[in-house]
Amino acid sequence: MADFLEYFTLLDILPAFDLDLTALETHYFQQQRNNHPDRFVGKPNAERLAALQRSADINLAYETLKDPLKRAQYLLLLQGMYVGTEKDTVKPSQELLAEMMELRENIDELTEINALYAFVDEVDEMRRRLLNFIDVAYNKGQWDKMAQLVLKLGYVQKAMNDLTKQKAKMVKAGKSNK
């Protein structure tokens, strides 16, 4: 496997942050139709091995590009910037850390289900705005700014997951009280 797989080329689409997911999926299916090992049954071994590797690469490309966070991290990786992996080369700014700390505190203080629902909406809105900002930064080639925004997106998505878990817990507890 190459160090930098060309995910966009593999799926036959132009590099961008703002991707049409339906079109991406159509391209993914099309590439798999042409390359999936099922298409190479009965062919010589070398051809089948090549198809296996290509099909695996296409899967990896799709898994990466369909998710906005992974896609943004990949776009930064193409600029030589590691964000949100164990080998981060970009560090969060002090402001970002402070802001995210506050977000976490707010989550921890939630005890009531309606407040939680309202907060979920708030975080969701924050996430949507971030995606827009990332797109703008990407299009302008403002990589450092984009890196901070992508770090933030990572935190926000993690917060969202925690909120979902907390919601499930509260709903369960609510049910057993009844």
Added chain:
Amino acid sequence: MNLLQIYEPGQTPLPHVDTLAVGIDLGTTHSVVAIASEGGAEVVHNIHGHALVPSVVYYAPDGSVEVGYPALQRFARGEKNVFASIKRQMGQSSDATPVKVSAEILKYLKQTAEKALGKEVKQAVITVPAYFDDAARAATKDAARLAGLEVLRLINEPTAAALAYGLDKGAQGIYAIFDLGGGTFDISLLKLEQGVFQVLATAGDTMLGGDDFDQAIAAWVLGEAGIVEEGLTPEEVGILVTLARTAKHELSQQESATITYHQHTVTLSRDDFEELIAPYIHKTIEVCEQALADAKLTTVDVKGVVMVGGSTRVPMVVKCVEELFGKAPLTDVNPDEVVAIGAAIQAQGLTQGSDNLLLDVIPLSLGLETMGGIIEKVIYRNTPIPVSVSQEFTTYKDNQNGMQIHVVQGEREMVAHNRSLARFDLAGIPPLPAGIARIAVSFTVDADGLLTVSAEEKTSGVHQSIHVKPSYGLAPEQMEQMLIESMEHAKEDITERLLIEAKVEAQRLVVELEAVMKKDGDLLDDAEKARLNRQMAVVRNVSQGTDRDYIDAEAQELGRLSQAFAERRMDRAIGVALKGTHVDQLEIKNA
């Protein structure tokens, strides 16, 4: 598991005109063979007119073999040397193993198809429970090889069902396939769209099925009749289970069933039956919820639930599935035949060409053992296959020429709780200072869900491939043993196995830690040393006992206590060579 060899050699490049490729549902309680042609797909009936062949094999004293109903009748009479459900060994025989028993069933199905179709059958698509791990898949392929069948593809049972259902009904959208068979349970969520059958998530339990319902009824009968199970011969248990199964079937139609056993006549009402099986059904619902969560879907997204497997005829199963998904399950397919039909369609597609595309996932995560018995996941469950991931390793000693890699499959944190797939040595690493060698190990899961591992040393200028030598896992009898284990039903056997594994693991941990403490003990201060020594003594002590949770907890604690030590050792090894570069920066991972 096949190492460094994904495909079988000697496969014929193109299908012969005079041979056929069939689809086979190799089930735990019964098996079905089907054939597809331009006119459509249909199941093949044997000379007695049956499509369903009980997965039961009888080995006669003269060496002859009986498969299907005749063997089932012997089983019901409590005869010896009868193997039912391949999962559970009912009789006593020294040379019948799950792989061989499965091979006999496959051979019988091959002959049945050849007789009915008048052509030779050489190739097959064989279905496996979606939740089968690597070892069980490899064993299934071995059984086919023994039966003289070339496996075109292993496909997951729910995926096969979705293929048959989707093509038949022209279904589009997200569908759940709820597959409750005799011995296994699978749930798969698929997106069906213009000939694409994309599995979004799969979950299951290879030790949950209708056989559990039989066991529950049997235990209830014994309780009612005041009979102690320990006093029964295996033959008597066989007869009781058969009676219980008959009662179960009756309870799908009637409100009560009467069982007469050992002069006792007891009546089981449907309500009482449902109470008996409720824990199993609740388990299936929990598994469904997990699959939905993995696919990031809610029940609202699911357009329809297709019921597959004979055990979905139990009314309570239908009721609970309807409650969960908020819609009546689709029962307009034959739950016993749809899987084989789907396999036949795929066999035809693979040999004749087709526009359909099956995109499946790996059911269980693959990981590597790291120090302390903790697993580092390399490929997460529900990742689309084929998948290929490369991980880099380095040496921690100067001139180190080998290292051990232990691949496991499962979701748990500790090695001891997951299935060990392979332990192998990387040998032939060129002599270099510690931390300089870069060994890229690739893990490739093919479209059958089977893992291949390869390795390469890629230090600049020293391109050299490294031999991956499996230390175990390839011998057929070991594979068979793994299959038995993976299919084993009796809870106490599993508890026992887990206990042994936990003990071995705990002791291994202590031995390893002792060895490295002798070598790199200077990295620890006295307090740390004392703490580790104390915990090692505790682990040694508890691993003499029989409380697995206790052993695991103490071993885990030891792993936790030694974590910092492991990191320091790693830092030292790499620091020497790379002037402070953190180990993580040596890895190349495509995020």
